[in-house]
Amino acid sequence: RRIVPRADLVLFVTSSDRPFSESEKNFLELIKGWGKKVVFVVNKIDNLPDENAVQEVTVFVRDNGTAMMGGGPRGTPMVFPVSAREALRAKLASPGDPSVGAGSRHWESSRFDALEAFMTDILSKEERVNAKMLSPLGVAESLLDTAERRLEQRKATLASDLATIDLVESNMASFRKDMDRDVAFERLQIEKALDGMVRRADTFFEERMTLFQLPILMDADKFKAEFQSEVMTGVTERLDDVVSDVSTLVED
Template identity: 30%
Template sequence: ESEHIKSIYLPNEWLRQTNIVDTPGTNAVLQTHQQITEHFIPRSDYILFVTSVDRPFSESERLFLVRIHQWRKKVLIILNKIDQIQKDTDKEKILNYVRSNAHQVLDDITVPIFQISSLKSIGINLLENYLRTELNDKTKLKLKLENPLGIAERIFDKYLAIVHERKQILVNDEQILFILHSDVDEYRR
């Protein structure tokens, strides 16, 4: 633990093999909050991405989801404060907006989206049941084993891009050298 991290232990059998980390998220007032949040991305096996109906899928959240996707993390989206929207048509518009943007950011991967109200406990049981089913022991083990592969793939992609960039620089340099040699040969004649 540090001054920014607090551990809370609950006597719950399902949580025995599960760690849930509630990070400050994006648009944090303190820069350290953003850093803490980003620090946990590569270490996470499964990410519960929380947005709210009052500012669904803000630009900072979109950029954060891009980073999550770059690390190849499995994601579930939680649309919070659903109790603040009265009309079903408005709820549907917001849900479609979040779904469409997530679909675009995640390269056409469809992720589950849960509409909840943490204040009024709306949708919490549905979310909890989904997580208990989705994160059973077999799936948790699979996610644990896939995590290092996702990290390795991310690092590989990063350095592959650098290699391609440097290769292009070499090709350009080679073309310039060819032109210079041609000019020198032309000058000597």
């Protein structure tokens, strides 16, 4: 994990009998995060029954490698199917000879010649310079992609928050409109109740303020009882009902 950020090229070796295990997928995610160029090496092809099986595994690794690494400007990754065991047999058959393999059955079946040719080419001065230049560019590209994804996520979150705020404001406006209508109605009920009480009070006092009603005026308890009965009956209950209705509106 510490080496990947400094690497110019990653040779990712997987097995033909189980390409892309779970741990390998996790490691590829790490490599992808650093934007490194990856070359896949499929080992143990000598365990496969025939050439068709080799091609199937090669295509599988290429397609899934492209999908996992995201493709992009680096294009489809290179895949080298090899047999390390056959290559080792060829090397051991001619120790000390760097040119081993031209006529060796083990070397030809190992298919290491294509991988060695690629590595020789990639490690040449010109290609090495290109790799050195592409490596930081890949890291920068990966960081920019990560930042862009985070910005898109924040943008989506903000859009959702704004939509929620708009909905809340719309609901509040509708609620305020309903409240104004309902409160106006309840205010009208209060005014009606008070107007009725005032009219009854005027009538009550006009009828009582005469000499014929003087005995009643002198009897405070009776006067109060008649006032309550003729003027105040139902007013308190109606006002309580209105207050209760308004409280219910506020709570809802």
